[in-house]
Amino acid sequence: MSAAVLNQDLLEAAVGRLAADGLTDLRERALVRFGETGFPSVREENWRYTNLAAAVELSNAYLSDAPGAISATNVDISQLNDDIDAHWIVISSGVADPDALAALQDDGIVITPLSESNDSDQVCIDDPLSSFNAALLHDGLRVRVAENARIEKPIGFLLQDDAAATAGLSQTRIVVDLGRNASASFIELHRSGGDSAHFANSVVQMELDAGASANFVRIQERSTKHMQIGRLQARLQENTTFNFTTIDVGGKLIRNDVAVTIEGAHAVANVCGVYLADGNQHIDNHILLDHRVGPAVSMQDYRGIVGGRARCIFNGKALVREGADGTDAEQSNRNLLLSDTAEIDTKPELEIFADDVKCAHGTTVGQLDKKELFYLRSRGLSHEQARILLTRAFAGHILKKLPIENAKKYIDQLIERKLDQLTGDTDQ
Amino acid sequence: MSSEANDIDRLVNRRYEHGFVTDIESESLPPGLDEGVIRAISARKNEPEFMLEWRLKAYRHWLTLNEPNWAHVSYTPIDYQEISYFSAPKSDADRPKSLDEVDPKLLETYDKLGIPLHERARLAGVAVDAVFDSVSVATTFKDKLSEAGVIFCPFSEAVVNHPELVRKYLGSVVPYRDNFFATLNTAVFSDGSFVYIPKGVRCPMELSTYFRINAANTGQFERTLIIADEGSYVSYLEGCTAPMRDENQLHAAVVELVALKDAEIKYSTVQNWYPGDEEGKGGIFNFVTKRGDCRGDNAKISWTQVETGSAITWKYPSCILRGDNSVGEFYSVAVANNMQQADTGTKMIHIGKNTKSTIVSKGISAGKAQNAYRGLVRVMPQAANARNHTQCDSLLIGKQCGAHTFPYIETRNSSAQIEHEATTSKISADQLFYCRQRGISEEDAVNMIVNGFCKEVFKELPMEFAVEAQALLNVSLEGAVG
Numbered sequence: 001m002s003a004a005v006l007n008q009d010l011l012e013a014a015v016g017r018l019a020a021d022g023l024t025d026l027r028e029r030a031l032v033r034f035g036e037t038g039f040p041s042v043r044e045e046n047w048r049y050t051n052l053a054a055a056v057e058l059s060n061a062y063l064s065d066a067p068g069a070i071s072a073t074n075v076d077i078s079q080l081n082d083d084i085d086a087h088w089i090v091i092s093s094g095v096a097d098p099d100a101l102a103a104l105q106d107d108g109i110v111i112t113p114l115s116e117s118n119d120s121d122q123v124c125i126d127d128p129l130s131s132f133n134a135a136l137l138h139d140g141l142r143v144r145v146a147e148n149a150r151i152e153k154p155i156g157f158l159l160q161d162d163a164a165a166t167a168g169l170s171q172t173r174i175v176v177d178l179g180r181n182a183s184a185s186f187i188e189l190h191r192s193g194g195d196s197a198h199f200a201n202s203v204v205q206m207e208l209d210a211g212a213s214a215n216f217v218r219i220q221e222r223s224t225k226h227m228q229i230g231r232l233q234a235r236l237q238e239n240t241t242f243n244f245t246t247i248d249v250g251g252k253l254i255r256n257d258v259a260v261t262i263e264g265a266h267a268v269a270n271v272c273g274v275y276l277a278d279g280n281q282h283i284d285n286h287i288l289l290d291h292r293v294g295p296a297v298s299m300q301d302y303r304g305i306v307g308g309r310a311r312c313i314f315n316g317k318a319l320v321r322e323g324a325d326g327t328d329a330e331q332s333n334r335n336l337l338l339s340d341t342a343e344i345d346t347k348p349e350l351e352i353f354a355d356d357v358k359c360a361h362g363t364t365v366g367q368l369d370k371k372e373l374f375y376l377r378s379r380g381l382s383h384e385q386a387r388i389l390l391t392r393a394f395a396g397h398i399l400k401k402l403p404i405e406n407a408k409k410y411i412d413q414l415i416e417r418k419l420d421q422l423t424g425d426t427d428q
Numbered sequence: 429m430s431s432e433a434n435d436i437d438r439l440v441n442r443r444y445e446h447g448f449v450t451d452i453e454s455e456s457l458p459p460g461l462d463e464g465v466i467r468a469i470s471a472r473k474n475e476p477e478f479m480l481e482w483r484l485k486a487y488r489h490w491l492t493l494n495e496p497n498w499a500h501v502s503y504t505p506i507d508y509q510e511i512s513y514f515s516a517p518k519s520d521a522d523r524p525k526s527l528d529e530v531d532p533k534l535l536e537t538y539d540k541l542g543i544p545l546h547e548r549a550r551l552a553g554v555a556v557d558a559v560f561d562s563v564s565v566a567t568t569f570k571d572k573l574s575e576a577g578v579i580f581c582p583f584s585e586a587v588v589n590h591p592e593l594v595r596k597y598l599g600s601v602v603p604y605r606d607n608f609f610a611t612l613n614t615a616v617f618s619d620g621s622f623v624y625i626p627k628g629v630r631c632p633m634e635l636s637t638y639f640r641i642n643a644a645n646t647g648q649f650e651r652t653l654i655i656a657d658e659g660s661y662v663s664y665l666e667g668c669t670a671p672m673r674d675e676n677q678l679h680a681a682v683v684e685l686v687a688l689k690d691a692e693i694k695y696s697t698v699q700n701w702y703p704g705d706e707e708g709k710g711g712i713f714n715f716v717t718k719r720g721d722c723r724g725d726n727a728k729i730s731w732t733q734v735e736t737g738s739a740i741t742w743k744y745p746s747c748i749l750r751g752d753n754s755v756g757e758f759y760s761v762a763v764a765n766n767m768q769q770a771d772t773g774t775k776m777i778h779i780g781k782n783t784k785s786t787i788v789s790k791g792i793s794a795g796k797a798q799n800a801y802r803g804l805v806r807v808m809p810q811a812a813n814a815r816n817h818t819q820c821d822s823l824l825i826g827k828q829c830g831a832h833t834f835p836y837i838e839t840r841n842s843s844a845q846i847e848h849e850a851t852t853s854k855i856s857a858d859q860l861f862y863c864r865q866r867g868i869s870e871e872d873a874v875n876m877i878v879n880g881f882c883k884e885v886f887k888e889l890p891m892e893f894a895v896e897a898q899a900l901l902n903v904s905l906e907g908a909v910g
Contacts (some may be wrong), residue, residue, distance in 0.1 A: 344838075
């Protein structure tokens with residue numbers, strides 16, 4: 001099968017149509033950069049399980065239609081606040097409502113459009129999807145949390161794409177800096193407004209200065225017609241803490257890349273995730289924990305429940321570089337496979353170039369423990385009840401570690417609904 | 429200063445005891461590879477037409493392939509036109525009928541290796557089909573084996589005497605298009621071993637082949653084919669040593685195992701080829717394709733390997749678990765010291781129902797070596813109740829070495845149960861201190877700890893191999909701690 005190739009001429013024309021602003025130079029650089037690589041193909045090790053052909057085709061179709069300005073998204077903010085109490089910022093194709101940004105200016109946190117922040121050289125274009133993202137950026141967000149600031153209420157980004165009638169393509173970029181000893185929590189909520197085909201490509205960059213701590217929860221509940229590639233990269237300086245959890249229940253083709261680089265001693269990184277898939281969903285989680293300095297601690301903990309004809313991928317990697325002594329890196333990936341047409345591909349990697357390290361990983365793929373089922377049945381639960389209870393507990397392992405309390409209730413309900421759907425359509 | 433230099437000399441020489449070149453005239457083809465070379469190899473071995481055609485088909489396909497670069501190893505590119513593809517000890521026409529007729533120089537070589545063929549073979553009850561370079565020159569215990577109906581002979585003999593078996597099974601596990609190195613092997617393979625165990629026969633002894641690479645500039649391309657017919661059992665040992673020299677030698681072997689219904693094959697390897705010196709100069713490139721096919725129900729294939737040699741090891745002994753209830757096992761110890769690079773592991777492909785596989789891999793890195801485990805466990809949709817357990821542990825000795833784990837687990841059946849565990853650690857100061865405090869030297873302490881770390885694998889080896897493997901391990905890690 002020949003790999004789908006993005007039409008560079010169409011891309012160039014589309015980049016040219018974007019209004020000249022503070023990002024023009026970045027777009028040009030990103031365009032050249034993307035031209036050198038194009039989209040990754042399944043022949044590349046990191047993409048062997050995820051074929052982007054459909055996303056590339058959609059992009060070609062979208063770019064050839066010479067799309068115009070983006071339309072604002074209609075979102076009921078009060079409903080959103082009922083769901084999760086946070087400072088919500090609605091982002092459509094990377095652009096946020098300036099009034100909403102202005103409302104947030106005082107808490108030691110400043111959020112400006114990326115085009116006005118005069119530091120577009122901070123925008124990463126190192127990998128193909130980041131350069132594609134930067135080339136087509138309408139705008140992005142620049143978030144700065146001041147030194148020693150403690151932001152109590154989470155900052156919520158709603159990434160909602162209203163692709164009502166036509167196929168859509170959207171790029172979102174959020175660049176976050178946390179000053180020394182600052183702390184803040186972020187929620188990234190991915191939703192679909194319409195139900196036609198859409199390809200969303202988002203990149204979040206986080207810089208944690210010494211002593212800073214950040215919680216980040218990503219909730220992805222896209223329509224099953226939507227494709228999404230989301231990249232989150234974080235750089236941790238000394239004594240920082242970064243807690244990340246991703247919840248994936250929706251989407252047709254989802255690819256999450258999480259890259260955490262530990263550049264300072266005594267940093268702690270917790271990267272967790274739950275993925276629930278059925279139907280024809282495809283969810284791919286790639287995590288890279290790059291230990292450049294030790295001592296530091298990292299934990300990757302992902303759990304998946306997969307049914308229908310879905311396919312889920314976990315590829316976690318802990319890289320311990322020469323000199324990163326005192327590293328303690330752990331990986332765990334456990335999966336429940338609910339149907340014979342579903343597939344789980346898991347690849348927990350360790351690449352270690354230092355000797356004073358403690359690294360371990362464990363992976364399982366299987367079914368619910370028969371002994372546990374029997375135990376519950378012996379206590380009078382029906383097979384069905386026991387199965388549902390244990391399946392919930394399986395996902396609950398990650399949920400109980402959720403770093404943002406405000407999001408807990410909403411996520412519990414979301415998972416519950418998805419589990420009902422998942423456990424309902426199997427007959428074991 | 430000079431005593432220091434002497435020490436180093438002593439260490440280097442001691443570390444690789446089998447480094448010497450036996451000076452016998454080799455009848456080699458000039459370096460280079462084209463269809464003419466392949467025809468010449470085939471003609472020299474009196475092969476039937478189908479073999480030549482198969483070789484040529486492979487060669488033509490090989491020309492379309494690129495050398496793989498995904499492994500976690502790096503080396504200067506190999507010039508395939510610089511290699512001589514055939515080398516046979518002289519007097520090929522009248523082969524020796526018994527050991528007395530064998531070139532005394534050859535026997536001397538085996539003496540230096542510590543395997544006096546006639547004695548050791550009898551003592552250990554092992555039939556040795558020794559491959560000296562490319563052509564087998566001595567085979568013992570043939571009578572006893574033929575009594576049982578077992579065919580154990582050099583590959584080239586099998587091609588002539590048992591063409592029907594060769595034709596039926598050769599390339600049925602590793603097809604000629606399989607991969608770059610296997611395809612090259614198919615085109616140019618010189619010799620190897622052929623084993624056929626008839627229905628219901630338990631092979632009366634452990635079969636063993638000692639391979640040696642000898643002539644300068646000669647890549648060695650063995651081909652081994654083992655067929656265990658229904659209900660049979662065989663244990664096969666393969667051990668390797670090679671002379672010391674400064675040029676990289678390419679070794680691209682192919683091993684095919686076929687286990688039919690209720691049959692069992694146990695294949696054990698101790699690989700101790702020249703790993704190159706401290707700077708990584710010289711040493712063998714060991715790019716091997718090994719695969720076993722559990723073709724019938726209840727078949728079992730077990731791979732055990734102790735890999736201490738070679739500059740680069742690129743090797744993934746695999747099991748295709750086709751028959752229902754078939755079992756695949758892989759036990760491995762891979763040691764890499766100095767500049768050695770190892771990228772090794774296994775593939776377990778579960779196709780039949782109730783298939784089981786076990787993987788135990790122990791990697792030890794020291795010096796500036798890189799040691800990677802790369803494994804695949806794949807459960808196909810029809811493989812109900814497939815079961816796999818994988819344990820891969822890495823031990824690091826020193827600041828500059830690397831240990832890597834790349835496990836691929838692909839599951840497409842909901843009744844499958846897959847577990848994978850891995851750890852990476854170093855020999856702790858506490859462990860060493862404890863041993864030192866009890867009067868054990870640092871080197872002995874390290875050996876003890878390492879042997880303990882590898883115990884799970886060593887216990888799978890046949891007795892005489894286990895002893896050799898432990899000694900080898902100690903030698904391989906000499907000078908690693910200090």
